[in-house]
Amino acid sequence: MNTKIDNYTSFVGEECIAGIRDLAKDLQGTTLLHVNSTSSGGGVAEMLHRLLPLFSDLGLKTRWEVLAGTPLFFQTTKTMHNALQGRDLPLTAEMKREYEAVNRRNAERIDLTADVVVIHDPQPAPFISYRSKKESSWFWRCHIDLSHPNSGVWQFLLEYAKLYDVAIFSSHKFVSDLGLLVAIVAPSIDPLAEKNIDLTHEQIEAVYARYEIPRDKSILLQVSRFDIFKDPLGVIEVYNRVKKQCDCRLILAGGGAADDPEGEAFIAQVREQASLDPQIHILPPQGQTQLTDVEINALQRGADIIIQKSLREGFALTVTEALWKKKPVVATAVGGIPRQVIDGKTGFLSDSITDTTSKVLRLLHDRQLAVALGMAGYKHVRDNFLITRHLEDYLRLMTLIARR
Ligand code: UDP
Numbered sequence: 001m002n003t004k005i006d007n008y009t010s011f012v013g014e015e016c017i018a019g020i021r022d023l024a025k026d027l028q029g030t031t032l033l034h035v036n037s038t039s040s041g042g043g044v045a046e047m048l049h050r051l052l053p054l055f056s057d058l059g060l061k062t063r064w065e066v067l068a069g070t071p072l073f074f075q076t077t078k079t080m081h082n083a084l085q086g087r088d089l090p091l092t093a094e095m096k097r098e099y100e101a102v103n104r105r106n107a108e109r110i111d112l113t114a115d116v117v118v119i120h121d122p123q124p125a126p127f128i129s130y131r132s133k134k135e136s137s138w139f140w141r142c143h144i145d146l147s148h149p150n151s152g153v154w155q156f157l158l159e160y161a162k163l164y165d166v167a168i169f170s171s172h173k174f175v176s177d178l179g180l181l182v183a184i185v186a187p188s189i190d191p192l193a194e195k196n197i198d199l200t201h202e203q204i205e206a207v208y209a210r211y212e213i214p215r216d217k218s219i220l221l222q223v224s225r226f227d228i229f230k231d232p233l234g235v236i237e238v239y240n241r242v243k244k245q246c247d248c249r250l251i252l253a254g255g256g257a258a259d260d261p262e263g264e265a266f267i268a269q270v271r272e273q274a275s276l277d278p279q280i281h282i283l284p285p286q287g288q289t290q291l292t293d294v295e296i297n298a299l300q301r302g303a304d305i306i307i308q309k310s311l312r313e314g315f316a317l318t319v320t321e322a323l324w325k326k327k328p329v330v331a332t333a334v335g336g337i338p339r340q341v342i343d344g345k346t347g348f349l350s351d352s353i354t355d356t357t358s359k360v361l362r363l364l365h366d367r368q369l370a371v372a373l374g375m376a377g378y379k380h381v382r383d384n385f386l387i388t389r390h391l392e393d394y395l396r397l398m399t400l401i402a403r404r
Contacts, residue, residue: 035118035119051390072094076096086149145174167182167183185390188389194292194293220360223306309331
């Protein structure tokens with residue numbers, strides 16, 4: 001794995017790297033603990049794998065702990081996740097008890113001593129109750145879309161969130177009056193990760209051949225966990241409508257996250273819907289657990305148009321990845337997506353199946369426009385959403401809090 005900050009000079013320049021080193025000077029030896037609920041699947045795990053080695057390279061002592069749960073716990077936290085993203089799902093007393101009990105057991109098991117503790121998302125939020133060293137700083141990093149939260153579940157979670165020193169969100173849209181310090185930090189991608197490095201034409205073709213996807217027609221792609229909020233069934237409907245005017249293939253590439261108990265049932269529903277049409281390709285194929293990062297990279301690079309038809313979205317790293325690959329993107333204007341897709345400049349925003357269909361068709365018919373949007377999207381990511389900017393934001397925040 002690439003772990004040296006200097007290796008990013010070719011993307012962001014020497015001045016930026018020197019600035020990051022400068023920020024890290026006062027934080028030498030700082031112990032930094034991150035806690036989340038899965039080591040694989042989804043954007044949080046994706047970013048932690050890349051960020052932590054760079055913090056270490058910059059002289060901080062980093063640790064990553066993953067909360068261990070029970071089936072009822074993960075069912076509870078998925079319900080919380082869905083409710084916080086706007087579904088009308090209450091938490092039962094039994095669920096709340098399990099949530100708190102699992103957190104207590106994990107907080108007893110995990111060494112929580114660190115100068116800075118970053119707790120990701122609602123699953124381990126109650127860890128704050130077990131804060132031992134008063135002088136350490138605790139950040140609650142919430143990655144989910146809080147634009148329409150179920151108020152009962154949000155009030156329950158807020159009791160924990162309020163105890164943190166800082167709450168970090170991906171978008172201003174999610175910030176309500178929490179009564180605590182709030183920071184907005186956009187997520188990021190790593191240009192040196194296997195997910196994002198340049199690939200040769202042969203490497204891309206090999207992945208399409210491995211999954212028996214002919215390169216005879218335009219390819220529409222959505223990469224996402226199979227989750228109701230990513231709306232893969234809506235994407236199939238878009239494809240059905242596009243195909244009536246312009247023959248194409250659709251790839252839905254995804255998988256589940258270890259902390260998501262709903263994934264299996266939902267993917268079965270998507271497979272059933274897709275089985276009616278051999279030009280819809282669901283990956284990974286049944287029986288294979290997940291695609292590799294290089295495979296996802298190749299699928300993105302080989303696609304003609306990348307769709308992100310999410311109904312709710314924290315940020316959508318899949319959009320960042322697509323823009324980095326200079327791909328034209330059609331995405332819904334939810335969560336952090338409009339920060340990335342500036343409508344008509346770095347891609348197209350859409351608000352319905354009809355709108356997505358017409359924008360996909362427009363791009364299929366106007367290749368020049370598709371190339372121009374893709375190029376602008378790449379520059380936008382280079383300037384705003386690379387891992388170096390993310391490190392800088394964290395270092396600034398740690399310095400600020402340490403000085404308070
Ligand atoms: N991803 C992956 N395999 C999959 C589905 C998604 O590696 O089968 C990656 C995807 O490339 C992206 C991340 O998981 O890096 C998803 O992050 P995003 O912010 O788009 O959504 P989240 O899953 O966190 O809601």
